Amino acid sequence: MSMCHDMNAPILQVVGLSVRFETPLGLVHAAEDVAFDIHETETLALVGETGCGKSVVASAIMQLLPGNAVVDGKALFSKMDLLKLEEKEISRIRGNEISIIFQNPSLSLNPIIEVGEQIAEPLQVHRKMARRESHHVAKGLLSRLGLGERSLMSMYPFQFSGGMNQRVMIATSMILSPKIIIADEPTKGLDRALARDVAAEICKVMDLTGASLLLITHDISLAGMISDRIAVMYCGEIVEMGKCKEVLGEPLHPYTRALLDCLPERGFKPIPGASPSMIHPPQGCKFHPRCPHKTQECMQKQRIRKIDGDGRQVRCWQY
Amino acid sequence: MLAILKAAQVSKIHEHGLIFKKQRRVLADVSLELEEGRTIGLMGDSGSGKTTLGKILAGLERPSAGSVIFQGRDISRLRAKEFLEFRRAVQMVFQDPEGSLNPRKSIERSIHDVLSLIKIPKSEWKERTLDIFETVGLSEELLCRNPCQISGGQNQRVALARALLLNPKVVILDEPTSALDISVQAQVLNLLKNLQKDRGLGYLLISHQPEVVSFMAQEVFVLNDGRLTKSN
Amino acid sequence: MAGDFKRMASCKATEWVKIRRLDMRGLRMALFGLLLFLTIIVLAAFSDIFAPYDPWNRFEPFLAPCREHILGTNDLGNDILSELIYGSRVSLIVGFGAALMATLIGTLIGLFAGYFRGLIDEMLMGITDVFLMIPQIPLIIILAAFLRPSFWLVALIMGALWWTSTARVVRSKAMQIRETSFIECSRSLGFSHMHIIFSDILPNILHVIMPKFLLTIASAMISEASISFLGLGDPTMKSWGMMINFAFTRGGFINGYWWWYLPPGLCITLSVLSLVLMGFSLEEREEETMRIE
Ligand SMILES: Nc1ncnc2c1ncn2[C@@H]1O[C@H](COP(=O)(O)OP(=O)(O)OP(=O)(O)O)[C@@H](O)[C@H]1O
Numbered sequence: 001m002s003m004c005h006d007m008n009a010p011i012l013q014v015v016g017l018s019v020r021f022e023t024p025l026g027l028v029h030a031a032e033d034v035a036f037d038i039h040e041t042e043t044l045a046l047v048g049e050t051g052c053g054k055s056v057v058a059s060a061i062m063q064l065l066p067g068n069a070v071v072d073g074k075a076l077f078s079k080m081d082l083l084k085l086e087e088k089e090i091s092r093i094r095g096n097e098i099s100i101i102f103q104n105p106s107l108s109l110n111p112i113i114e115v116g117e118q119i120a121e122p123l124q125v126h127r128k129m130a131r132r133e134s135h136h137v138a139k140g141l142l143s144r145l146g147l148g149e150r151s152l153m154s155m156y157p158f159q160f161s162g163g164m165n166q167r168v169m170i171a172t173s174m175i176l177s178p179k180i181i182i183a184d185e186p187t188k189g190l191d192r193a194l195a196r197d198v199a200a201e202i203c204k205v206m207d208l209t210g211a212s213l214l215l216i217t218h219d220i221s222l223a224g225m226i227s228d229r230i231a232v233m234y235c236g237e238i239v240e241m242g243k244c245k246e247v248l249g250e251p252l253h254p255y256t257r258a259l260l261d262c263l264p265e266r267g268f269k270p271i272p273g274a275s276p277s278m279i280h281p282p283q284g285c286k287f288h289p290r291c292p293h294k295t296q297e298c299m300q301k302q303r304i305r306k307i308d309g310d311g312r313q314v315r316c317w318q319y
Numbered sequence: 320m321l322a323i324l325k326a327a328q329v330s331k332i333h334e335h336g337l338i339f340k341k342q343r344r345v346l347a348d349v350s351l352e353l354e355e356g357r358t359i360g361l362m363g364d365s366g367s368g369k370t371t372l373g374k375i376l377a378g379l380e381r382p383s384a385g386s387v388i389f390q391g392r393d394i395s396r397l398r399a400k401e402f403l404e405f406r407r408a409v410q411m412v413f414q415d416p417e418g419s420l421n422p423r424k425s426i427e428r429s430i431h432d433v434l435s436l437i438k439i440p441k442s443e444w445k446e447r448t449l450d451i452f453e454t455v456g457l458s459e460e461l462l463c464r465n466p467c468q469i470s471g472g473q474n475q476r477v478a479l480a481r482a483l484l485l486n487p488k489v490v491i492l493d494e495p496t497s498a499l500d501i502s503v504q505a506q507v508l509n510l511l512k513n514l515q516k517d518r519g520l521g522y523l524l525i526s527h528q529p530e531v532v533s534f535m536a537q538e539v540f541v542l543n544d545g546r547l548t549k550s551n
Numbered sequence: 552m553a554g555d556f557k558r559m560a561s562c563k564a565t566e567w568v569k570i571r572r573l574d575m576r577g578l579r580m581a582l583f584g585l586l587l588f589l590t591i592i593v594l595a596a597f598s599d600i601f602a603p604y605d606p607w608n609r610f611e612p613f614l615a616p617c618r619e620h621i622l623g624t625n626d627l628g629n630d631i632l633s634e635l636i637y638g639s640r641v642s643l644i645v646g647f648g649a650a651l652m653a654t655l656i657g658t659l660i661g662l663f664a665g666y667f668r669g670l671i672d673e674m675l676m677g678i679t680d681v682f683l684m685i686p687q688i689p690l691i692i693i694l695a696a697f698l699r700p701s702f703w704l705v706a707l708i709m710g711a712l713w714w715t716s717t718a719r720v721v722r723s724k725a726m727q728i729r730e731t732s733f734i735e736c737s738r739s740l741g742f743s744h745m746h747i748i749f750s751d752i753l754p755n756i757l758h759v760i761m762p763k764f765l766l767t768i769a770s771a772m773i774s775e776a777s778i779s780f781l782g783l784g785d786p787t788m789k790s791w792g793m794m795i796n797f798a799f800t801r802g803g804f805i806n807g808y809w810w811w812y813l814p815p816g817l818c819i820t821l822s823v824l825s826l827v828l829m830g831f832s833l834e835e836r837e838e839e840t841m842r843i844e
């Protein structure tokens with residue numbers, strides 16, 4: 001997977017995406033000036049603190065945000081701006097060409113429909129496949145995700161364990177072999193070995209159909225394993241982006257470094273200080289209240305800067 | 320030391336199917352003891368019955384055989400009032416953070432409901448709410464929102480806050496950090512450890528991450544095929 | 552619970568688009584219904600302001616519509632427009648009374664049956680089945696014929712008979728919500744059953760109860776009109792059904808006095824229409840959220 005795909009044109013191009021939510025206490029700046037490209041067959045990982053806006057970016061691309069959201073910017077997919085499409089057009093794209101694996105399985109699965117039917121339904125609706133056949137395909141996919149037993153197809157989501165529902169979600173989203181898969185914490189609640197299996201299965205499907213993946217995850221080692229490039233988000237902004245090996249190998253941004261210091265193998269050292277408010281974010285560099293290297297300059301606004309020709313980007317005054 | 324909460328030869332058989340009942344044995348003769356100030360780690364494959372064991376210990380599901388013993392007494396024999404005491408003393412934080420809050424109540428309402436449940440005078444509510452929010456590292460900005468308007472990890476910490484408000488003796492943590500990134504995960508784990516030191520809490524920590532379990536737990540068990548084995 | 556399932560559903564089915572479009576049209580219809588219904592309520596509440604005369608006042612009988620009597624007068628010389636406006640009160644009171652009672656009983660029984668399940672469920676659902684077997688309209692007619700009840704009593708009887716379908720819907724919804732983890736979470740925190748039922752489950756099924764409530768009002772209004780039309784209503788009250796009844800028995804139909812029987816008929820139709828429009832579009836929204844929840 002980890003080939004370089006910089007040559008082909010990006011399949012999804014997000015430019016200047018910002019999302020604000022209106023709440024009684026003020027505007028929540030959940031994403032600001034987010035920009036990234038995803039190339040064909042490439043995997044881009046999006047990592048960052050909880051509540052930094054990862055899921056919001058994913059939902060914004062699919063026009064799935066609730067009513068109190070104000071979205072700016074562009075998301076170009078095959079010459080269309082996804083953010084400006086009519087509901088009718090975007091819902092044809094959703095699931096068919098871009099599909100999303102949601103973070104919370106229990107809210108996304110219908111509790112009163114059998115699991116097998118839920119996975120097979122898209123095939124019947126979009127591909128006009130017969131019921132039997134679609135169930136057969138669904139069963140095949142499920143068993144490759146480690147749920148092979150026959151009787152499982154006719155059980156209901158509340159009879160499944162957390163990890164099993166997680167895999168059902170993955171199956172529903174991948175069954176139509178979309179061009180782009182957005183996976184929001186796909187391996188949450190799965191043990192290490194199974195997480196690897198599931199990730200491998202996602203990659204296999206991607207290889208087969210030439211799909212690209214936007215992987216949102218907390219599991220940095222997983223991100224390091226299966227993704228080509230990685231983007232680190234902090235408080236609604238992408239602070240560092242580049243090839244996976246480079247970012248994880250020699251992190252430049254102080255936040256990335258602090259984040260990697262939290263890794264279990266380095267002893268669960270939390271980053272000092274609290275996560276910033278998104279209603280009144282810090283002036284200038286948003287990380288400055290917690291940054292050990294801050295200078296006077298850091299109180300001013302930052303732009304993302306290219307460091308080298310390879311598309312390495314950092315949002316920090318030091319570079 | 321005397322165990323506060325004990326599972327004695329607990330078995331659980333789940334039934335499913337409408338007409339042809341299929342049975343699935345999830346737990347077989349599981350015994351486990353939870354003590355004050357100690358953390359027991361519980362690991363196992365997905366679908367191995369960890370959550371089921373947690374729910375049985377919290378009195379939310381009945382075991383098919385065996386019993387759960389709270390401070391030396393079988394919980395199925397407790398009188399209503401004692402059972403309530405047991406309920407308060409043993410809290411469970413669920414695996415699925417987004418689902419554990421009422422979608423039609425604001426976060427503030429959800430917290431206040433718990434405060435009124437434990438009969439805190441109204442005048443102290445605000446203070447207590449801010450207190451517990453600070454403990455779990457959340458900002459008060461979130462209070463006015465509904466559960467679908469906050470992120471996965473924020474939901475998880477609200478659920479944790481609600482459980483901690485009751486001053487429990489034992490907390491069953493079902494993947495308490497699954498929706499948290501490593502930095503906040505570290506925060507929460509350290510918080511849990513400090514609480515344990517201060518209040519002498521007993522934990523049953525269910526997790527998939529060996530590092531989390533070994534960081535937190537003194538003893539680790541593994542569920543496999545319904546049987547519990549000690550691991551080292 | 553709506554959140555992601557809605558998004559999920561929207562990712563899966565093309566049908567969803569159709570529903571969404573319907574929804575826009577439904578919204579317009581609902582608004583129309585709401586306006587209509589509000590007008591009727593205002594008319595009923597301030598009858599004495601809107602009605603040109605006291606409906607019991609006698610003028611010249613059988614007047615065709617003219618400047619003084621926009622809708623003419625009946626056999627006793629009562630002004631028909633005033634009768635019409637005052638008549639809305641009876642219809643609305645019967646409708647609301649019956650629906651309120653039916654919804655209250657139905658919701659309570661449904662909630663308890665769905666939440667507690669087991670023996671309580673079986674008993675409550677047994678009672679529901681018994682009520683379902685009663686031939687309701689004939690029973691109401693017989694009761695009305697023999698007891699000659701006041702319209703209040705008619706409303707109560709209807710309410711006491713019509714809660715069954717609400718109970719069933721509420722029960723199945725309650726059973727579904729009971730399985731979600733936030734209910735389990737509430738149980739683990741030690742909330743009482745009553746708190747869980749009324750504070751956690753009820754708000755999550757209000758959107759199913761509302762359309763049912765509106766549709767029950769509509770059918771109660773129709774039934775009141777039919778009973779009155781059959782001459783079994785409360786003769787001391789002027790209701791729309793009663794007006795048609797008088798027009799029928801006292802020669803209004805035969806002589807072609809359309810202004811006597813047409814307006815009350817139209818009023819009944821319009822108010823039922825307004826309720827049904829609101830109820831259906833709410834129900835449609837609910838159907839959409841069903842795929843969502
Ligand atoms: N509808 C909304 N209204 C107001 N604020 C919102 C809304 N949805 C999300 N937010 C806020 O936006 C921020 C980003 O949320 P998001 O769900 O994207 O986080 P995340 O990065 O996915 O975190 P996690 O890893 O915990 O899932 C959060 O602080 C959240 O409180």
Ligand SMILES: Nc1ncnc2c1ncn2[C@@H]1O[C@H](COP(=O)(O)OP(=O)(O)OP(=O)(O)O)[C@@H](O)[C@H]1O
Pocket residue numbers: 158159160161162163164189333334335343345363364365366367368369370371372414
């Ligand atoms: N209500 C139910 N009816 C039937 N089977 C059930 C029911 N609840 C759980 N099960 C089954 O019991 C088994 C254990 O489920 P449990 O939720 O305890 O797993 P788990 O160890 O928590 O897994 P995970 O790590 O994926 O959350 C699963 O195979 C599941 O299908």
Ligand code: SF4
Pocket residue numbers: 253254255285286287288289291292293294295298302315316317318
């Ligand atoms: S800009 Fe300054 S405060 Fe921000 S990360 Fe860089 S050094 Fe730290």
Ligand SMILES: [Mg+2]
Pocket residue numbers: 054055056103184470471
């Ligand atoms: Mg998220």
Ligand SMILES: [Mg+2]
Pocket residue numbers: 161162163369370371414493
């Ligand atoms: Mg579990």
